[in-house]
Amino acid sequence: MTTIYFVRHGQASFGAESYDQLSPNGELQAKLLGQYFDQILKEAPYVVAGAMQRHQQTTQIALAQCFPEAGVDTNAAWNEFNHQQVFAQYEPRFNQPHLLKQDVAQHKDPRAYLGQIFEGAIARWTGGEFHHEYDESWPEFKARVEGALVNLCQQLAQTKPRYAVVFTSGGVISVIAGKLLELNANRTFALNWAIANTSLTTVRLVGTEPQLLSLNEHHFIKAQRPDLLTWI
CATH class of the missing domain: 3.40.50.1240 (Phosphoglycerate mutase-like)
Structure with missing residues (x-):
């Protein structure tokens, strides 16, 4: 086994x-x-x-x-999956990875804030309405x-x-x-x-x-x- x-x-x-x-x-x-x-x-x-x-x-x-x-x-x-594209489609400025890192670092609870962004970006990717906007859709x-x-x-x-x-x-x-x-x-x-x-x-x-x-x-x-x- x-x-x-x-x-x-x-x-x-x-x-x-x-x-x-x-x-x-x-x-x-x-x-x-x-x-x-x-x-x-x-x-x-x-x-x-x-x-x-x-x-x-x-x-x-x-x-x-x-x-x-x-x-x-x-x-x-x-x-x-292409997480950078998933973040960028949720918030276009995150197409520049250093801006995402900068925003997270400035927050009083960086992990919780990044978790909110991640949740929103994943919800958009998996939701069904925007599959055509990603190089690889959730399905x-x-x-x-x-x-x-x-x-x-x-x-x-x-x-x-x-x-x-x-x-x-x-x-x-x-x-x-x-x-x-x-x-x-x-x-x-x-x-x-x-x-x-x-x-x-x-x-x-x-x-x-x-x-x-x-x-x-x-x-x-x-x-x-x-x-x-x-x-x-």
């Missing part, structure tokens, strides 16, 4: 010209994750990663701590992720590794959890806001059917370096 670990990437570079690279904190998170894998995985896993830079960096840093010889399959089906993203999950489960049912690890993003993991828990879009993205960087969401494969075992495990960071816990 295969256990699949879905990993959210380490902290990326929020507000930078290119979000898609790990911050120094993100690199440390990925290292802690790899050390944790070295403790809990008894043999090398099958590894797949999204094609984004933050996915690849998290993968390489983590594997260097536990299974440096492991091969990695790269699959863009595990990529995140298209949801179908892509659910298709990637089906394909992965079918592959693993044939090859039967003990473990599989998927390095991806919070939105992708939320869609998977939402699918397995039969959540609507609003509740699915409420999960997304809570998923910590380099946290683990685990799924057990029974035949070709995935069953959710855990969501958003990040105790391995909290126990060693609680100062490294991030959600953005």
Whole structure:
């Protein structure tokens, strides 16, 4: 029976010209994750990663701590939705990432304020009226992720590794959890806001059917370096 670990990437570079690279904190998170894998995985896993830079960096840093010889399959089906476009369609000035970071930093409760923006932007993206304004609509993203999950489960049912690890993003993991828990879009993205960087969401494969075992495990960071816990 295969256990699949879905990993959210380490902290990326929020507000930078290119979000898609790990911050120094993100690199440390990925290292802690790899050390944790070295403790809990008894043999090398099958590894797949999204094609984004933050996915690849998290993968390489983590594997260097536990299974440096492991091969990695790269699959863009595990990529995140274009969150910068989702923010910009909600508020055009956020097309410049530094302006979003600036607004958030100036607020008395930055995380709560960013949460309000995120909620509004996601509601517009998933609401149905504006699907045509996005390069990838909510239904298209949801179908892509659910298709990637089906394909992965079918592959693993044939090859039967003990473990599989998927390095991806919070939105992708939320869609998977939402699918397995039969959540609507609003509740699915409420999960997304809570998923910590380099946290683990685990799924057990029974035949070709995935069953959710855990969501958003990040105790391995909290126990060693609680100062490294991030959600953005």
